[in-house]
Amino acid sequence: MDGVECLAASKRRWAMLCILLGLGLSSLGSAIVNIALPGISRSFASSEAATVWVVNAYQLSATVCLLPIASLAESLGLKRVYAAGLAIFVLASLGCAFAPTLPLLVSARLIQGAGAASVAVAGVAFVRVIYPDRMVSKGLALVALAAAIPGALGPTIAATILSVAKWPWLFLVNVPFGLVIPIFIAAAPSDVRVFRPLDLVGTALNALAFGLFVAGVGTLGIGDRRIATGAIAAGLACFGLFVRQQLQHPVPMLPFDLFRIPLFTLSVWTSVCCYAAQILAYVSLPFLFETRMHLSAVETGLLVTPWPFMTAITASIAGRLTIRYPASVLCNVGLALLAAGLLLMVFLPTSPSKWDVVWRLALCGIGFGLFQTPNNTAMMTAGPRGRSGAASGMNAAARYVGWTLGSALVSLIFGLGGDHGAVCCLVAGAAFASMGAATSSARRFR
Structure with missing residues (x-):
């Protein structure tokens, strides 16, 4: 009998609710x-380029922290790491809301990103x-829903809050959810621990590798390109040193x-390709809508919604299909639909209606949903249960690496493609989705 079969259904529901x-x-x-970046920029009288780091700092911190946190999760226990991460996230939200200057807001977002990384790694691992x-x-289908629904509703929620309050309330709304921490601790079962002392040298090299790379990507389009390119190159060099150091370490963070x-x-690798395709589309589509269809920012936000909305619906269905069909088959179908949807966006009519866009992006969302749950299930169940923390860390790392790679390509493509940059990004996204399908197909022979 599976060791977790004995967990009472009521406790499972409470623990899963807290995780979600x-x-x-x-x-x-x-x-x-x-959506609040313009207001934050005006509030602190800062440039748009500087204000963007309110977003970049969050992603940078989460990326840097993923592997060390995955290592700590197996040593300290998933329950402790999840509860600590959620507490850090909530307290950092308070710091963001009351930050008196932009540098302090960015610093609070760095801390918030670390908390988010802890929640992501330990939360997904706890599903197993x-x-x-x-x-x-x-369980992983529910996780996909928990990620997709906020992505779909985020702009609407932000617009609603900003219509009645100022931007600090975007962070204050997180605080009441800190009450779920003691509920989670009471409901969650004990988990397997493997003692792994924190590798300080590896942690430093990991931070330099991902930090320099993400910082370089984040400044590629807004600063001196030579400095940005140098940061990216230095990050890649540090990553090489990190891999070499990890190969010689008795208990490496890299699994x-x-x-x-x-x-x-x-x-x-399938995950990296698919998330790169996703971010190439997500970043380029607003430019396509605003320049070609002359839509407002609010209309653009609503027009993009079919993608995450259909992902949320399909991910739940894919969770049930995963029991009956191999992950490689479902992922291949999903990635083929994603590639087709992106190519159909490239060949929009000269004067497209909103319906022309909606059904194409809905197709992309269906494809992405068919990929996400089966691929995450395959990744999380490929190894032993005791390595769930490491598997979850790589699951999150693949997502962030894909996003970062896609963001870098957006900057380069817009710099080289001129007026056709958005369309070129969609073609690149379709190419990445096709590469993901090819990689996924190889699983059928393993």
Whole structure:
């Protein structure tokens, strides 16, 4: 009998509810702030380029913290890391709301990103502790919903709050959810621990590698390109040193044991490709809508909504399909639909109606939803249960690496493509989705 079968259904529901709330908050934390950037810029009398770091700092901190937190989660326990991460996220939200200057706001967002990384790593890993193996896909489908729904509703929620209050309330709304921490601690079961002392040298190299790379990408289009390119190159060099150091370390943060499992490795690369395709589209579509269709920012936000909305619906269905069909088949179908939807966006009519856009982006959302849950299930169940923290860390890392790679390509493509930059980004997104489908297909032979 599976060891977690004995967990009472009521406690499972409470623990899962708390996990989904935390994951939803961390997802909302990255989606809700974008619409408030102009107001934040005016509030602090700062430039737009400087204000963008309110978003970049969150992503940078989360990326840097993922692997060290995954290592700590296995040593300290998922329950402790999740509860601590949620507490840090909530307290940092208070810091963001009351920050008197832009640098302090950016600093609070750095702390908030670290808390979000803890919630993401421990929360997803805990799904495998809470559910028996035969039900893991059901839990991961709920996780996909928790990430997709805030992404879909984020702009609407932000607009609603800003219509009656100032931007600090975007952060204050997180605070009441801190009450779920003691509920989670009471409801969550004990989890497997593997003592792994924190690797300080590896942590430093990891921070330099991801920090320099993400910082370089974030400044590629707004600063001196030579400095940005140098930061990216330095980040890649540090990553090489990090891999070399990890290969020699007795207990590495990089899960080389999991990478020896072909199913896990192929799932990671499939994820990188798909998330790169997603961010290429998400960043470029507003430019396409505002320049070609002459839509307002609010109309653009509503027009993009079919993608995450259909992802949320499809992810739940995909969780049930995963029990009956191989992940490679579902991912191939999903990524083919995503690539087709992006190419159909490239060939929009000269004067497209909003319906022309809606059904194409809905197709993208269906494809993305069919990919997400089966791929995450394959990644999380490829290794032993005791390595769930490491698998969850790589799951999140693949997502952030894909987003960062896609963001870098957007900057380069817009710099080179001129008026055709948005269309070129969609073509690149379709190419990444196709590469993801090819990578996923290889899993059928493993």
